[in-house]
Amino acid sequence: QKRFVNDTIRNDFHRRFLNSVAVDLLKAAGDIEGVDFQFTDALVGGAAIDATGCPLPDETLEVCKASDAVLLAAIGGYKWDTLPPEQRPEKGLLNLRAGLGTFANLRPAVVLSHLADASSLKREIVDGVDIMIVRELVGGIYFGQPRGFKTNEKGQKVGYNTMIYSEPEIERIAHVAFQLARKRQKRLCSVEKSNVLEVSMLWREVVTEIGKQYPDVELSHMYVDNAAMQIIRNPKSFDTIVTGNIFGDILSDAASMLTGSLGMLPSASTSNDGPGIFEPVHGSAPDIAGQDLANPLAMVLSAAMMCRYGLSMPQVAEHLENAVSSALDQGYRTADLYSDGTTKVGCREMGDVLLKAL
Amino acid sequence: QKRFVNDTIRNDFHRRFLNSVAVDLLKAAGDIEGVDFQFTDALVGGAAIDATGCPLPDETLEVCKASDAVLLAAIGGYKWDTLPPEQRPEKGLLNLRAGLGTFANLRPAVVLSHLADASSLKREIVDGVDIMIVRELVGGIYFGQPRGFKTNEKGQKVGYNTMIYSEPEIERIAHVAFQLARKRQKRLCSVEKSNVLEVSMLWREVVTEIGKQYPDVELSHMYVDNAAMQIIRNPKSFDTIVTGNIFGDILSDAASMLTGSLGMLPSASTSNDGPGIFEPVHGSAPDIAGQDLANPLAMVLSAAMMCRYGLSMPQVAEHLENAVSSALDQGYRTADLYSDGTTKVGCREMGDVLLKAL
Ligand SMILES: CC(C)[C@H](C(=O)O)[C@@H](O)C(=O)O
Numbered sequence: 001q002k003r004f005v006n007d008t009i010r011n012d013f014h015r016r017f018l019n020s021v022a023v024d025l026l027k028a029a030g031d032i033e034g035v036d037f038q039f040t041d042a043l044v045g046g047a048a049i050d051a052t053g054c055p056l057p058d059e060t061l062e063v064c065k066a067s068d069a070v071l072l073a074a075i076g077g078y079k080w081d082t083l084p085p086e087q088r089p090e091k092g093l094l095n096l097r098a099g100l101g102t103f104a105n106l107r108p109a110v111v112l113s114h115l116a117d118a119s120s121l122k123r124e125i126v127d128g129v130d131i132m133i134v135r136e137l138v139g140g141i142y143f144g145q146p147r148g149f150k151t152n153e154k155g156q157k158v159g160y161n162t163m164i165y166s167e168p169e170i171e172r173i174a175h176v177a178f179q180l181a182r183k184r185q186k187r188l189c190s191v192e193k194s195n196v197l198e199v200s201m202l203w204r205e206v207v208t209e210i211g212k213q214y215p216d217v218e219l220s221h222m223y224v225d226n227a228a229m230q231i232i233r234n235p236k237s238f239d240t241i242v243t244g245n246i247f248g249d250i251l252s253d254a255a256s257m258l259t260g261s262l263g264m265l266p267s268a269s270t271s272n273d274g275p276g277i278f279e280p281v282h283g284s285a286p287d288i289a290g291q292d293l294a295n296p297l298a299m300v301l302s303a304a305m306m307c308r309y310g311l312s313m314p315q316v317a318e319h320l321e322n323a324v325s326s327a328l329d330q331g332y333r334t335a336d337l338y339s340d341g342t343t344k345v346g347c348r349e350m351g352d353v354l355l356k357a358l
Numbered sequence: 359q360k361r362f363v364n365d366t367i368r369n370d371f372h373r374r375f376l377n378s379v380a381v382d383l384l385k386a387a388g389d390i391e392g393v394d395f396q397f398t399d400a401l402v403g404g405a406a407i408d409a410t411g412c413p414l415p416d417e418t419l420e421v422c423k424a425s426d427a428v429l430l431a432a433i434g435g436y437k438w439d440t441l442p443p444e445q446r447p448e449k450g451l452l453n454l455r456a457g458l459g460t461f462a463n464l465r466p467a468v469v470l471s472h473l474a475d476a477s478s479l480k481r482e483i484v485d486g487v488d489i490m491i492v493r494e495l496v497g498g499i500y501f502g503q504p505r506g507f508k509t510n511e512k513g514q515k516v517g518y519n520t521m522i523y524s525e526p527e528i529e530r531i532a533h534v535a536f537q538l539a540r541k542r543q544k545r546l547c548s549v550e551k552s553n554v555l556e557v558s559m560l561w562r563e564v565v566t567e568i569g570k571q572y573p574d575v576e577l578s579h580m581y582v583d584n585a586a587m588q589i590i591r592n593p594k595s596f597d598t599i600v601t602g603n604i605f606g607d608i609l610s611d612a613a614s615m616l617t618g619s620l621g622m623l624p625s626a627s628t629s630n631d632g633p634g635i636f637e638p639v640h641g642s643a644p645d646i647a648g649q650d651l652a653n654p655l656a657m658v659l660s661a662a663m664m665c666r667y668g669l670s671m672p673q674v675a676e677h678l679e680n681a682v683s684s685a686l687d688q689g690y691r692t693a694d695l696y697s698d699g700t701t702k703v704g705c706r707e708m709g710d711v712l713l714k715a716l
């Protein structure tokens with residue numbers, strides 16, 4: 001079985017360490033299951049800007065479309081922060097998501113009992129948390145038109161964006177969320193701000209309607225401000241959450257803090273047909289670049305999500321996930337998770353531990 | 359000294375208990391300082407809907423405009439949740455904010471050492487937290503035009519809202535925030551999503567420009583997703599935060615969780631000239647209505663903010679704040695804050711304790 005994985009780099013900060021750990025692991029796990037992963041490199045983000053002047057070269061999008069899945073590291077960095085908006089690394093990421101139509105972004109926040117103490121929340125609040133956030137990724141205010149700058153009637157400069165969702169956009173993400181909830185605890189919480197926003201009223205209406213097709217899933221609705229509160233107050237009350245692009249951006253970052261380390265969190269962005277994008281939730285952390293300090297686990301777990309959700313190879317996914325559990329069981333920790341009584345390792349060394357565990 | 363306070367009720371759930379505690383305290387504290395508070399009642403929210411069919415009757419807005427300050431309890435309740443958007447209690451609140459032009463919403467999140475254990479976060483993370491969130495309250499996506507529902511080119515139903523800010527709207531809130539920061543730790547963090555949204559790019563640009571007039575205040579910028587994370591991870595890193603309407607709505611609710619009880623949190627909404635609105639951050643909690651269970655401290659602290667920010671009577675504010683500290687020092691707690699070793703009291707009884715402390 002041959003699988004083409006597009007090992008896209010967003011920028012080269014952690015490439016030597018982060019990506020190579022994930023790629024090595026995938027190869028090894030593939031070997032066990034008789035899968036021959038083929039990797040193609042392509043440029044996106046800062047690395048692409050440096051090489052071509054464009055954050056998502058046409059060639060990269062073509063290579064991605066021709067692949068079975070896209071594995072991505074983190075983008076952005078101080079160096080490109082002063083470029084005009086259209087030329088920033090982030091634009092490459094947004095265009096890649098839009099270009100591949102990966103509308104469903106799955107962001108699990110699972111607290112491993114081993115790491116529960118690393119959270120800023122009390123152990124009894126976070127231990128056992130297992131939330132799946134389903135974020136709409138190619139619509140809403142991120143892509144809504146009209147947008148831009150103009151001068152208003154009073155001659156004042158204004159900036160504006162449009163938060164907009166159509167019925168079919170809400171329907172398709174709702175289906176993904178209900179289907180996921182069905183495989184989990186069968187509880188779906190739809191998050192919006194329908195006490196103020198029309199776009200959210202439509203969201204609630206459509207999600208409620210689709211819910212009738214999933215009578216076995218318990219649907220609830222929550223305002224986004226309350227959700228931000230409940231995620232901190234009683235995170236175990238959540239199972240699956242479905243929400244729009246920007247609310248999902250904010251809530252998934254908040255939820256990531258339950259786990260104590262952003263360095264642990266993978267994500268999957270899928271469409272209904274083409275290749276999905278699999279990437280860690282963490283950023284490029286330019287401050288620790290090149291020091292062999294980064295935590296490769298989010299990247300490895302993203303590769304696992306790729307196998308599970310993108311390539312339908314749950315066995316390979318399990319090998320990777322088990323390797324991660326085993327490394328943690330043995331007490332190995334990168335700097336971000338280190339505490340007394342554990343063994344501190346660098347990125348590369350963690351990679352070796354994982355390979356051995358496999 | 360005569361002061362006219364419009365003691366607006368949003369709905370009557372906790373009126374008998376909550377408001378009367380605050381009003382009694384204000385009268386008593388006013389007596390000490392030779393201030394004669396005059397209270398006028400007016401209807402807004404659910405109570406107004408029941409009486410007049412409209413969530414903000416013209417008469418209420420007029421009475422508010424003619425007052426020196428508006429003291430408000432919580433709005434909303436299951437009963438009105440199925441009304442059309444224009445007739446919901448929330449609309450009364452939004453129209454009151456807009457009608458009085460209270461563009462600057464101050465939401466402090468202060469963790470009292472006494473109550474630090476009530477938080478879901480670890481004591482060492484929250485003890486000593488003192489954040490002031492300055493939220494723009496009468497612009498952004500809450501009020502942006504165009505908004506509504508339509509059918510798109512493909513014949514699909516869509517819902518949409520506009521997130522929009524003009525230069526002067528950003529300037530005036532920035533000034534309020536810089537001036538507040540100046541009286542605090544002199545650190546201001548401006549929160550937006552300028553890596554994606556044009557409205558946020560303008561926000562960052564204008565705040566940066568205004569910052570030049572406050573060289574003694576250290577200005578930083580943070581994306582909203584990261585801010586949601588940092589508030590949970592390291593809340594003590596924040597001093598003053600300035601942000602737009604919806605981001606402020608979400609972040610202030612998240613920050614409220616640091617304190618362990620929403621029942622403790624006051625807020626002030628001020629304009630540059632007319633009366634301000636002073637209200638607890640908590641909602642109307644219809645589930646405990648009429649049981650004498652509610653925590654009146656947020657309401658009393660809102661009255662204190664009214665004296666400090668709305669009426670320039672810091673002495674009266676201090677009396678109220680000291681009464682709250684004293685009640686907590688003595689170990690009195692309402693049900694939401696109760697823990698072993700403290701004395702559980704109802705809303706009215708807490709009011710008596712506060713009066714005695716005064
Ligand atoms: C980098 C940025 C454009 C992106 C987003 O806002 O979607 C990031 O925050 C994320 O959540 O993947």
Ligand SMILES: CC(C)[C@H](C(=O)O)[C@@H](O)C(=O)O
Nearest residue numbers: 195196225434448451452607
């Ligand atoms: C009730 C609602 C309209 C309101 C808001 O979103 O502003 C509330 O959440 C608040 O924060 O005061």
